[in-house]
Amino acid sequence: MTTQDSAALADHGIRRREKRDWKGWAFVGPFMVVFALVFLTPLAYALYLSFFQEKLIGGTAFVGFDNYVRALTDPQFWEAFGRVVLFLVVQVPIMLVLALAAALALDSARLRGASFFRILIFLPYAVPAVVAVLMWGYIYGDQFGLTSNFNDLLGSDLITPFAREWILVSIGNIVTWQFVGYNMLIFYSSLKTIPTDMYEAASLDGAGAWRTIFSIKIPNVRGALVIATIFSIIGSFQLFNEPNILRPLAPNVITTYFTPNMYAYNLSFAGQQFNYAATIAIIMGVITAVIAYVVQLRGSKSEVR
Structure with missing residues (x-):
């Protein structure tokens, strides 16, 4: 093959690659x-807003990182942030353990009516979030609903879901009720991908049900567990619907800065502080992304080991 032929083939290959690129x-x-x-445009606009402030004299002015300094020294922001971190640390493990237990039970051949229970556990996730919170708000109401009736029956205020010390537990119960089925489905789908050869080998080695769970099933759903954990972390930092809808029922307990998202929302739509609200949103987005990335990185390292 001559040099000219090689050059012609190379040119032809380049033209073909360019054509494929355009089709892609x-x-x-x-x-x-x-x-x-x-996604990108609202994010860029929020970032742009975070570098400005609305002044009483002179209108909107560029202030650089002043809004970020203010946010990082804002006690209300850190109180809200600490509250969602506490919520995450307690609620997420409980929810994932319940979801994993449900998935393992459904995957077990010993459970009768597995299809019925699978639908039953997943059903709360199909309920619209606002409807679910309103339903639980009626159950929690201390002046009406199931809680009020139960306290009247006992003759004392034994159950107080809207008390300051119980409000996070009440919200956590709603979130857990909603999302156990969703996470269960992730784990259950992962369990169904485990090769049957592994179960046969375990059976030949004399492994019992519990040994099979801890040596085969749980190690093989580690990837799904990482994904569910990341989704749950993101959801915890985005906590908004539940406290915002329940706030009229417990106005003295659920403040306007109960969570960072509620704080940003009320700053923007009630306080007309759009620039500072954008700053809060950007900070929370960065924190959420960093924590989710760390969890994913640690999960990937565990899978490699």
């Missing part, structure tokens, strides 16, 4: 446009 962009292009409009 034709498929990816619509998604990239939508992604830029609904």
Whole structure:
């Protein structure tokens, strides 16, 4: 083959690659446009707003990182942040353990009516979030509903879901009720991908049910557990619907800065402090992304080991 032939083939290959690239962009292009409009543009605009302040004299002025300094020294922000961290540390492990236990029970051949129980556990996730909170708000109400009736029956205020010391537990119960089924489905799907050869080998080695669970099933759902943990962390830092809807029932307990998302929302729509609200949102986004990345990184290292 001559040099000219090689050069011609190389040019032909380059033209073919360029043609394939354009076809690929034709498929990816619509998604990239939508992604830029609904994600990148609002994110860029929020970042832009965070560098400005609305002044009484002079209108909007560029202030650099002043809003970030204010946020990092804001006791209300840190109180809200500490509250969602406490919520995350307590509620997420309980929810994931319950979801994993449900998935293991459904995967077990000993459970009769597994399909019925699978639908029953997943059903709360199908209930719209607002409807679920309103339903539980009626159950929790100390002046009406099931809690009030039960306390009247006992003749004392034994159950107080809206008390300051119990409000996080009450909200955690709602979130757990809603999302156990969702996480259960993630774990159950992962369990169904385990090769049957592993179970047969374990049976030949004389492994019992508990040994099979801890030596085969749980190690093989580690990836699903990492994903569920990341989703749960993100959901905890985004906590908004439950406390915001329950606030009229417990106005003295659930404040406007009960969670960072509620704080940003009320700063923006009630206090007209759009720039500072954008700053709070950016900070929470960065914190959530960093923690989720650390969890994913540690999960990946555990899988390699």
